[in-house]
Amino acid sequence: MAYIDYYKILGIERSATQDDVKKAYKKLARKYHPDLNPNDPDAHRKFQEINEAHEVLGDPEKRKKYDQYGENWKHADEFEAQRQQYRSYQDGQEGYTYWTESSDGSGFSDFFEQLFGGMGGKKSQRSRYVFRGEDYTTELQVSLADAAKTHKQIITVNGRNLRITIPAGIANGQTIKLKGQGGPGVNNGPAGDLYITFVIPEDARFKRAGDDLYVTVPLDLYKAILGGEQIVDTLDGKVKLQIKPGTQNNTKVRLKGKGFPVYKEEGKFGDLIVTYSIDIPTNLTDKQKELFREIQSITQ
Amino acid sequence: METDLIILEEYCRICHVEPSFLSMLEKSGLIEIDTVEGERCLPTSQLNDVERYARMYYDLSINVEGIEAIHHLLGRVELLQEEIKRLKNRLHLYESDRFDEMDEF
Structure with a gap:
């Protein structure tokens, strides 16, 4: 000493x-x-x-x-x-x-x-006198894909690394409390709590509204008119959808149970709403234009 | 939402804080004091803040104007520390490190 x-x-x-x-x-x-x-x-x-x-x-x-x-x-x-x-x-x-x-x-x-x-x-x-310790607050950024599955993440709070388990279905702005993980109490008072607020940035593909997800899928004109098959991304992989002939622009299809997991309700999911956005072809060749004119004349 | 309150006079007596000090804190906007049925009361949610301000005032001889300036600066420090934490947490996505287990909440 x-x-x-x-x-x-x-x-x-x-x-x-x-x-x-x-x-x-x-x-x-x-x-x-x-x-x-x-x-x-x-x-x-x-x-x-x-x-x-x-x-x-x-x-x-x-x-x-x-x-x-x-x-x-x-x-x-x-x-x-x-x-x-x-x-x-x-x-x-x-x-x-x-x-x-x-x-x-x-x-x-x-x-x-x-x-x-x-x-x-x-x-x-x-x-x-005894006082409870300070409550700490922190923000944790989680991608939409990560928020869709129960996973572990490490956060640093006051120089201490904590590994927390984040349940699937957590929402943007949702705050959770870790009891006793805040500042130490004064004169042996109880420790404060740690509040973690989740920040889920906008996803490039999916929009989330509650437990439902929205995705816009581009559909080529010919498939929209004639029908066919379309591969669509979901959170847990791809699905093949049948396109009806004569599908209109902005047609919406609801895929039951393909949305976001419901927070702390295992096995429950929202829906995925697919919106078709029909691509009108540009830069047509002379031949293609001629064929369209022919269709036009037959239709009229 | 219910708020727990402590009678100001009682708090001052128990914690050896002058009521005038709390009035100064109130005037500077550092704390809010409620009046319930004519009795001045302190919300318990502010106890940690009051204790901190009392330490600055009594133990460190910082006047209320100084405490006010410190309060603003600490607010900025906290924001910067949060930003550092947030960035460090993002870094953890790419790095492995030693950690404590914390599964329950």
Whole structure:
């Protein structure tokens, strides 16, 4: 366990007055306080150091003990051996400093706990109350094709990677809650929740309305007039459709159960509505034009 | 929709916060205080914010104008962090990494 130079942490001389300590603490706290540095673990850690330094140097009694024994803190152990809460340091982790994680940035190092008997430091009366942690919100982009199937995806929240299972049928703008995955609580309060809002960008082929999908299929003029077969894309593959002779432009065909899966209702699907868009041929050859004129004259 | 409320006077007494501080926060638009049957009340949904502002005011000696400026800047920081998260999540589509399992919601 390494010796911690609290004076160095606060950037002050050993001869600094109590007022200097307070000023230095406030200045650094304003820079590194977790409230002013959300989602920044480095600032959080730095603030813990500053807080601990202030806890010691800002208290004349502790400062005296620190000044007396700080550099050779093991001697302080001997001095304090009779203390009821004394616990000997025997883990042999020389060279390491351990900080107790605390949501409000007030965790204390093993060095501090050893020197001051695990008091945990004095807290202001105002901050003793328990509060639930902050709720986090995030957005997750999912393609329409991915949203149509139950799948796993990794998201990073506050430096932590979570693999979530996204059920098939999730909607654009839908928000789900992961309980307890938000910010840590204050003074051992419960953690907040994580809210994930799904963003499903427009798909180039399919339009979605609820659980129904819409697709526009270009149909050549000859097939529309004479009938035939047409291959149509669906979310789970291609289907072959029979085209009736004389099919009109914008004719709609409903394919039952070929739409989007219904959220959390396994085996249930919306419909796929196919709209035929008939392509009128352009750049006809002279021969083709002649044939069309012939059809026209016969028809008239 | 129902909102849980805490009587302002009670909150101030328990949490050692001056009512004038909450009034300043209200005037600056940082919090909203409801009045129910003549009693000034604080929605519980704002407790986290009030606690954060109180830490800035009492522990860091930042005045309410400063808190207001910080509130706006943190809003921008949050948006930028969200954007980074969103981009990182998109990157995950192409990269594999270590992760925690989280299947339930």
